[in-house]
Amino acid sequence: MAWVAPDPRPNLVGRSPLEIAELLAPHVDRPFRATQVSRWVIDRDATSFAEMSNLSKELRSDLERRFRITDPEILETSSSDDGSVKWLFGLEDGVTVEGVAMPEDGKLTMCLSSQAGCAVGCVFCVTGALGGGRNLRPDEIVGQYRVMLRRLAAPVDRVNIVFMGMGEPLLNTDHLGEALETLYERVSPKRITVSTSGILPGIRWLAGVERRPKLAVSLNAPDQERRERLMPIARRYPLDELMTELRRFPLERGRRITFEYVLIRGVNDAVADAEAVARLIRGIPAKVNVIPLNEDATHFPDLRRPDDSTVNRFAVSLRDAGLTVTVRWSKGLDVDAACGQLKGRHQRRGSQST
Numbered sequence: 021m022a023w024v025a026p027d028p029r030p031n032l033v034g035r036s037p038l039e040i041a042e043l044l045a046p047h048v049d050r051p052f053r054a055t056q057v058s059r060w061v062i063d064r065d066a067t068s069f070a071e072m073s074n075l076s077k078e079l080r081s082d083l084e085r086r087f088r089i090t091d092p093e094i095l096e097t098s099s100s101d102d103g104s105v106k107w108l109f110g111l112e113d114g115v116t117v118e119g120v121a122m123p124e125d126g127k128l129t130m131c132l133s134s135q136a137g138c139a140v141g142c143v144f145c146v147t148g149a150l151g152g153g154r155n156l157r158p159d160e161i162v163g164q165y166r167v168m169l170r171r172l173a174a175p176v177d178r179v180n181i182v183f184m185g186m187g188e189p190l191l192n193t194d195h196l197g198e199a200l201e202t203l204y205e206r207v208s209p210k211r212i213t214v215s216t217s218g219i220l221p222g223i224r225w226l227a228g229v230e231r232r233p234k235l236a237v238s239l240n241a242p243d244q245e246r247r248e249r250l251m252p253i254a255r256r257y258p259l260d261e262l263m264t265e266l267r268r269f270p271l272e273r274g275r276r277i278t279f280e281y282v283l284i285r286g287v288n289d290a291v292a293d294a295e296a297v298a299r300l301i302r303g304i305p306a307k308v309n310v311i312p313l314n315e316d317a318t319h320f321p322d323l324r325r326p327d328d329s330t331v332n333r334f335a336v337s338l339r340d341a342g343l344t345v346t347v348r349w350s351k352g353l354d355v356d357a358a359c360g361q362l363k364g365r366h367q368r369r370g371s372q373s374t
């Protein structure tokens with residue numbers, strides 16, 4: 021394929037109204053023109069300057085020469101029987117990331133990626149098995165939301181966003197922070213969740229920002245030894261330090277920390293484990309999201325999903341201990357819904373076809 025030079029024009033996607041105003045200031049006659057442009061890009065999801073019908077033709081042409089409005093390209097779409105839709109997005113430098121939209125209780129939850137891979141290396145995760153990738157820029161993060169919103173024609177007030185796609189969002193805090201500021205123009209921080217494997221500097225960063233999304237922490241084991249085996253990052257950020265940090269994490273009124281727990285047969289699914297989890301998080305306003313493993317015979321053939329009765333027993337034990345518990349009976353099992361599975365399939369097909 022012929023090499024294509026990167027487009028040098030700044031992308032207006034993923035920028036806050038203030039940033040757009042600063043960029044456009046030298047090129048517009050009055051400040052409200054920049055506000056009009058940011059309203060088109062942020063509120064109305066414009067994909068071109070030609071749509072901006074309240075700007076003169078001359079100004080639209082001038083802006084077109086200087087700036088661009090570019091979203092990720094859709095390379096592949098998979099729809100599941102349960103209504104979940106998964107996209108593989110292609111970015112300008114050829115890397116691919118995934119996004120998933122899942123209907124849930126009359127709402128639509130969009131799962132966005134923050135990195136084009138993940139170096140954290142959780143042993144139950146296909147993205148982790150595929151290895152690290154670069155940080156996504158704010159336009160690439162917000163662009164996933166824009167594309168899904170357009171494709172699904174979803175009412176904005178019914179959309180929740182979770183950063184549980186590819187990558188560890190708290191290893192990309194600069195770009196995540198910028199993307200959040202833009203997303204807040206459409207989606208309340210109360211409806212956005214950032215999920216982390218327990219990156220302590222990132223959690224401290226989140227604790228210090230003015231407008232905070234909700235926090236979810238991938239726990240997966242009630243003790244350091246097993247957590248380290250499942251999540252090598254726990255060696256760097258040990259469980260006791262993580263819990264200390266979470267106990268002092270500032271929570272807005274009515275908010276709770278979500279603890280995610282991927283349930284793996286014979287590894288972390290005993291009733292005693294549920295009781296240990298309850299003891300570990302006692303005192304923290306919390307809920308637990310139990311996620312039966314999405315099996316993947318290629319990347320972690322030895323890990324199995326527990327049977328449904330074990331999953332239920334685990335959830336009931338947590339409930340009996342006084343915790344709020346949800347079980348995520350995986351959406352889209354038939355479309356490789358777990359993080360990284362579509363990209364993994366795409367890569368395998370690519371390597372098979374060469």
Ligand code: SF4
Nearest residue numbers: 138141142145148187
């Ligand atoms: S579960 Fe999340 S943090 Fe762990 S390897 Fe996968 S993408 Fe990275």
